[in-house]
Amino acid sequence: MTGNIIVIGGHGSLGKHLPAQPGLIVSDLRLEASADELTAAFTQGNISTVINFAAMTDPAICEANPQLTYAINADAVEKLYQAASNAGCRKFVQVSTSHVYGVSSELKYFATDDPCHPRSVYGKSKRQAEERLLKLAEDSTTEMSIVRIFSVVSTQLREGFLYKNLINRAKSKDYSSIQGLNSVRDFIHAKDAVAIVMKAAETPNCPVIINACSGKGTSIRSLVEQVYTEYGADPHQIENFFDESEDGDYLVGEPSSPFIDSADFQSDRL
Numbered sequence: 001m002t003g004n005i006i007v008i009g010g011h012g013s014l015g016k017h018l019p020a021q022p023g024l025i026v027s028d029l030r031l032e033a034s035a036d037e038l039t040a041a042f043t044q045g046n047i048s049t050v051i052n053f054a055a056m057t058d059p060a061i062c063e064a065n066p067q068l069t070y071a072i073n074a075d076a077v078e079k080l081y082q083a084a085s086n087a088g089c090r091k092f093v094q095v096s097t098s099h100v101y102g103v104s105s106e107l108k109y110f111a112t113d114d115p116c117h118p119r120s121v122y123g124k125s126k127r128q129a130e131e132r133l134l135k136l137a138e139d140s141t142t143e144m145s146i147v148r149i150f151s152v153v154s155t156q157l158r159e160g161f162l163y164k165n166l167i168n169r170a171k172s173k174d175y176s177s178i179q180g181l182n183s184v185r186d187f188i189h190a191k192d193a194v195a196i197v198m199k200a201a202e203t204p205n206c207p208v209i210i211n212a213c214s215g216k217g218t219s220i221r222s223l224v225e226q227v228y229t230e231y232g233a234d235p236h237q238i239e240n241f242f243d244e245s246e247d248g249d250y251l252v253g254e255p256s257s258p259f260i261d262s263a264d265f266q267s268d269r270l
Contacts, residue, residue: 003048003090005201008080013157015053017194031076038083049091049201050084052077055126058160062122073125078132085142092142093201094133098150098213099123103249107184107217111254112209145200150213150253154190166224170231177240181221182248186213192265206259213253214265
């Protein structure tokens with residue numbers, strides 16, 4: 001493969017897990033840059049592949065600022081792809097989220113061709129970005145792939161991620177009630193998720209939409225128990241730990257086989 005790979009939004013929680021390799025540029029370019037500025041940067045940098053991690057991701061902040069969320073998570077992503085296409089880039093990889101699926105009231109494994117019913121502003125904005133990219137890619141020579149990342153775990157995650165919040169609670173011996181203990185999610189280590197993104201960037205003619213997930217459902221209660229125990233706290237003291245009366249929901253994925261296989265999971269995970 002000729003040309004460099006540029007990463008937009010690579011200084012965040014997931015970007016910390018990017019590999020150090022020749023030709024991989026973690027850029028300071030922002031989605032707020034103009035289309036002309038982005039196109040010029042891609043052309044001058046001999047960029048063949050653009051990876052976009054940049055997004056507003058905190059659900060609460062997104063709900064409070066829907067207009068800004070759509071501007072960054074959808075409008076700016078469309079502009080970024082158009083700039084990559086205008087610069088003649090070979091590949092564009094959009095980092096998306098399992099939130100585009102919504103949730104299920106019973107266990108099911110969401111596949112990439114399942115209907116999307118996002119519930120949150122965050123999920124809706126990311127789905128809108130996907131829809132725009134899919135349409136733009138129809139008339140462009142810049143190949144496009146979307147990687148839907150499920151629930152990530154890593155000690156390097158920023159504040160706001162479930163796993164990070166649980167670590168903070170365990171360290172401070174916070175035994176107040178935790179919402180959603182009966183819900184089930186699909187957890188993947190951030191390092192493995194990023195490796196799948198890189199695989200999509202470096203593989204010609206890979207699937208247009210990829211589920212980056214383990215294919216295994218883990219209850220929030222089980223995750224809480226693991227994290228609290230690991231950090232020396234007693235999960236059984238949590239006020240509602242044994243309360244199973246609350247209804248839970250499910251968000252578990254079907255890994256995109258054969259593109260993803262067991263060799264893609266190198267990190268310890270649930």
